[in-house]
Amino acid sequence: MTATTPSGAPRRAPWGDARFFLGILLIAASVAGVWVVVSAARQTAPVFAAAHTIVPGEPVTRDDLEVVDVGLGQLADTYFAPAGLVDGLIATRTITAGELVPASAVDEAATARTTSVVVRSAVDVPASVAAGTVVEVWAAPMLERGKFDVPRILVADATVVSVTRDDSMIGGGSASLELVIPRADVAAILAAMSDESALSIVPTGAGT
Numbered sequence: 545m546t547a548t549t550p551s552g553a554p555r556r557a558p559w560g561d562a563r564f565f566l567g568i569l570l571i572a573a574s575v576a577g578v579w580v581v582v583s584a585a586r587q588t589a590p591v592f593a594a595a596h597t598i599v600p601g602e603p604v605t606r607d608d609l610e611v612v613d614v615g616l617g618q619l620a621d622t623y624f625a626p627a628g629l630v631d632g633l634i635a636t637r638t639i640t641a642g643e644l645v646p647a648s649a650v651d652e653a654a655t656a657r658t659t660s661v662v663v664r665s666a667v668d669v670p671a672s673v674a675a676g677t678v679v680e681v682w683a684a685p686m687l688e689r690g691k692f693d694v695p696r697i698l699v700a701d702a703t704v705v706s707v708t709r710d711d712s713m714i715g716g717g718s719a720s721l722e723l724v725i726p727r728a729d730v731a732a733i734l735a736a737m738s739d740e741s742a743l744s745i746v747p748t749g750a751g752t
Contacts, residue, residue, distance in 0.1 A: 589625070590611050591616070591644055592623070592644070602635050602724075603633065622647055624645040625647075633653070634651065634653045634656055635649060657726060660723065663743055665743055667718060673704055673707055673747055678703055678704075679746060680747075680748055682696065682743065684742040686741055698732055703723065
């Protein structure tokens with residue numbers, strides 16, 4: 545027996561209405577979308593993290609890295625993964641210990657625009673200066689023995705690789721620092737060393 549409305553017209557079964565099926569499809573699509581989002585969030589990929597602070601120009605090898613599984617989604621390709629590890633890579637910027645390594649932070653050594661030099665500071669450097677610290681190199685040209693000209697910035701952007709402090713000097717300590725500097729500044733550094741300019745290292749506040 546067919547159900548009728550108060551007006552006497554036959555009542556249509558709900559599954560016979562196209563809007564009913566459209567609603568079911570919309571619900572199914574919504575559930576599927578949520579499932580895809582949740583599944584993507586749960587997926588992880590192996591990428592590298594720095595095992596210790598790595599400074600610009602320093603070689604990057606397997607010993608400098610740790611593999612971690614993280615859920616990065618679409619950002620996974622922007623980080624340095626085990627598949628990209630080859631010989632001859634160096635850091636292009638400071639990578640702090642524990643930091644996930646961006647793919648842009650490593651490159652082939654042949655493309656390097658920096659190099660490392662050892663500079664002896666005429667005075668000791670602050671205790672805060674350590675590997676990864678960004679510093680300025682100042683030079684005061686020697687006018688005559690024991691007298692120096694006004695200091696000027698020689699290198700505006702150098703990164704410390706290591707520091708060796710010497711407190712044995714009378715009248716104050718000094719320090720030797722291995723620095724990563726732009727290749728364009730190498731000639732100026734060597735010239736300052738050869739003419740016995742007084743070199744000083746000043747932290748910029750950036751870096752480690």
